[in-house]
Amino acid sequence: MKIAVDAMGGDFAPLEIVKGVELARDQFTDIEFELFGDEKQITAILQNSDRVNIHHTDVTIDMGEEPVKAIRRKKDSSLVLAATAVKNGEADAFFSAGNTGAVLAAGIFVIGRIKGIDRPGLATVLPNLSGKGDHEYFVMMDMGANAESKPAHLYQYGFLGDFYAEKMLGYTKPTVGLLNLGTEEDKGDAVHKEAWQLLNGSDTLNFIGNVEARELLNGAADVVVTDGSNGNTALKAIEGTALTMLKMIKAAIMENGVTAKIGGALLKPALKGLQGKLDYSKAGGAVILGVNAPVVKTHGSAKAEAVSNTFAQIHQMITSNLVPDIQAYVAAHKDDLSAKQLDAEQDN
Template sequence: MIKIAIDAMGGDHAPQALVAGAELARDASQNDVEYILFGDQEQLKPLVKNSQNIRIVHADEVIAMDDEPVRAVKKKKNASLVLAAQAVRNGEADLLLSAGNTGALMVAGLLIIGRMKGINRPGLIVTLPVVDNDRGFTMIDAGANADAKVENVIQYAQLGKIYSQRVRALSNPRIGLINNGTEADKGDVNHRKMYEELEKLGQAGELNFIGNVEARDLLNNVTDVAVTDGFTGNAALKGIEGSALAVVNMIKDSITTGGFREKLGGLLLKPALKKIAKKMDYTRYGGSVLLGLKAPVIKTHGNSNAKTIFYALQSAADVAHSNLVTEIATQFADQKQQD
């Protein structure tokens, strides 16, 4: 049975959203996943409607969103996030999920769960929608390392490939480097070096490298894995999420504040608009996975509701079933031996 350690006190809507999301995921699963809720049992117990496959582990401290990550993880020994990470480290759970303090989650992942041998810096991988299919694309790094070096980004490309193969069932995923143009000589010195190294791996048959891709084309299915440094990736991610939300709000505003024709048009277009909204709903694709640790760590949005937690937990179960960590460890161990 897969066991998921959940930081039930992390996030804007904790613990209600975490408990409700866990029950939704439990009800939709094949009874092969146990959800372990770490948090204040006096708050958690009344929220659990059905305890089947749900267990509570008491934690009397919480790491807040504005806590300094390193200090919080080191000082708050009984925090829900810290105890959940320790459960994963000790083999009592297979992976960790939190909607709480992103920095603290990364610190807990590195200091408690531990970095995998051969990985210089873990990276966040997130799946996002595209216009013409329901598969979407993945981006790595989505914000773990703002000051990534060339070698870090090369590893992200390799991690993205393994993730796409094991979790998303893509046999030969296209790898694209996010840049300010598609030409090979675009970008600053670092990005040109990234391109050169990725092209070498492509020519050697180790990656299906398709070259540079622009952020404006990401939703048009130009690549399966968009590789970048954490600063660029996080900016692109927030730009995509913000633009999607702005467009939806503008359409709603036009209909609600318009006249008879606008309201009639909105009524006629309602089924199509619902279909588009569902397709472009990034919350359906689960949380971000911090790759490169000894066990998977999944970060979902701080403002996640029960539905978002449900999708993130489904994604977490898929990651656990995929044997992703073992595959990464094997491939990077083989690379080290070859070096």
């Protein structure tokens, strides 16, 4: 299999991207990496060129650029060239740690969306810290691809997230919840009320109703459906809270004398375990579900290990036939998933 890599995307590119490629290359003997970026910089870092091909370009899309304009104006950028390689069948998947909006735009407009999916969404895997059962993670989408969504789009996210949880996490009949400001059926705005009715009316989904943000990490559901604005806000709140709590614990230990430091030394293994549970990058990057190939975006600040973990995720997506299976499922259930038909049903 071949993975097209935007080697220049990310805060620490190309150094950490190339190092991550080599870690994954040494782990997976069946992956060939197509790196798009500055050949001189990449070659200076690369320790071993085995199964690594470099496609030179000195054009990049910066983090702050307007996404759609950038992919249209910079067709020879590392990000667009990597996506184009997938579109042309020269690679099986697309990876980047760069501009999230540009990755989304390239996934949708260059690689293309699956027919029958109206708005592809960004899905990520987050930790379940409840300690109950064997479900260590849950899937949440949309995480920022679409600031506003119609009820029909949220309904489609339920199916996409359910499919991902089954194929990638191995969950049987995963529970699906709708992120809302209360658990009652009539909570939220008109969009969420209508989405609740659509999800609840599905004979396929194991829909359990609304879930609240405070219960997300406590195993509220295996799949959490949300619009991009609320999803991205929840994700950043979780990230910020986790980092702040760990810093506060460290500061409390360091500022309270020898006894506290001794206690901190004894607690160090437990705290490392907690930090590991909160590090959702171990499960890989965020996936654009609803496009015609695996498109995965890892955090802009990702280091080599997180990059390598994302390649492991992509490897699983390809070997499990995730995208072709989604395409087949959507085609077989096109009437049930049609946004136009669902909107018409709501209007009636």
